[in-house]
Amino acid sequence: MLCLRHAESENVTAGAAGALPSARLTAKGRLQAAGAARLLIGEGVTRIYAGTAVRARQTADIMARTLGVEVVALRDLAEVHVGRAEGAVDPATRARTAAVLRSWIVDADLGEAVADGEDGHAVTARIVTALTSIAAGHAGGTVAVVGHVASLTTGLSALCGLGRQVWGAPLPHAVPFAVEYDGRSWQCLSWPSPAAAHGVTGAAGS
Template identity: 55%
Template sequence: MSDHVRVWCLRHGESENVTAAIAGAVLSAPLTELGRRQAELAAQALTDEPISGIYASTALRARQTAQSLAAAGGISVQAMPELVEVGIGRHEGSSDPAVRRQTADVLRAWVVDDDLEQRVADGETGREVVTRVTTAFLHIAEQHPGETVAVVGHVASLTAALGRLCALGPAVWGTPLPHAQPFLVEWTGATWRCPSWPGTQTLRGTSLADLIHNS
């Protein structure tokens, strides 16, 4: 059996923490009405894909988005805490614009400057985020050799981790993942590839050896 795994990744649909401009992982925030429609459209877009597994962050908005995919394909959702959004420690749930600016600055440091030691307050470092999300993706790939799966996550944690996994570097900065828009990530058995990133084009990847060396 082929080791090649196709992963349809997507950020959750629009959620109440987004519309209220609340920072942090905010695990209890649900989808808005628009977010539910976006999730349904994502499910329709993937109707013809032979999806054999659906994984989601444990955040409510991610699980609700994944449920739309699951309902369309008759597959249960597996929640993974490793896929949650970036933790920002004592600032979790803040609506202070200064906290949101700091969060954006830290993400930029991770993605553009390759400085994974930065963090917001007493929250996670980029290295911690990349490590846990990478662990999730490797586990998923091990469970589904030769198959196609879907993963529902979050804008910052997916960007930080996939930018590293697929060696995209600064190319993904300035093009934040839109809500509930699936994009393909592939595991060849040795290399992760992102054939495209919403808003950009790339054919770059990173080998497993490089991934282990740089982790």
Template identity: 60%
Template sequence: MWCLRHAESANVITGTAGVVPAAPLTEHGRHQALAAARLLADEPITRIYSSTAVRARQTAEHLAALPELTVTAMPELNEVGIGEHEGTNDPAVRARTAEVLHAWIVKQDLDQRVSDGETGHDVLARMTATFATIATAHPGETVAVVGHVASLTVTLARLCALGSKVWGTPLPHARPFLVEWDGHAWHCPAWPDGHCAPLAPGVK
């Protein structure tokens, strides 16, 4: 499975926090998505999954354009929800969001949340179940999953036993990395911050 954060989008430029479902890619983001598509062009990808957010779907559509693949949007792959603060530009809320993510990833305290938003337990439950659903639907196949920085990082840090190593080096935009399911456990042979091995094309 090739995973990647969506390409650069308008909410990143404006500092808008939350799921922000309608934020589109920037012009730079479109170029990033095309570069990711070229990188994965020779991979035997059979299906592309993305969150339902516009920025993730637009990234996925760029990936699907070259081999003409189907994109399936799944709300379970959406970014971490922050409840009543959804869509805010308030620096205090963004600081609290970073604090909560630190608690989830570094301190393993999944009870924390931003206001009335999701707990780490909520995010892990929906994301883990979705990864399992995708893996079950594509045994022996290679798929791509386009998601978001916080929900992907929190989930894969736990599933791949990466722990706090991923903290402080957020996933870059539109940089594919490998996540493998061996039938028993998830593995991350390639994390784009350099903690794991370099990208190795041809591995699911």
């Protein structure tokens, strides 16, 4: 399985928090998605799974045109929903979001939430369910999964036991990395360099 965060989108450049499903890719993001597709040529990708947000679907669709594969949208791959704080751009919301994500990823304390949004138990459960289902359906094959920085990091941290290893290294846009499942356990074989990251460490909705 090759996972990646969607390409740069309008909510990222605006610094807005939350799932924001209607945010679209920027011009730069469209170029990033095309670049991700070129990286995967020859990798044997047979299908692309993506969250239902516009930015995730646009990233996957651009990649699919190059790779000649089908895109399947899964609601469980969505970004973390932050309830009434959706779309907020104030420093206090961003600080709270970072603190909640740190509690999930570093401290494995999944009970925290931003405003009246999802807690870590809900986010982890749906990402784990989605990735396990995808892996089970493609044993021995290669698929790409387009997700979001906060939810994907939270889910993979739980599956692969990443924790502090990835805190401070937010996923850069549209950079594929390998994740393996052998039917019993998961391994995150690599994590993209933080030098390539965009945005603020720990900010959900990017």
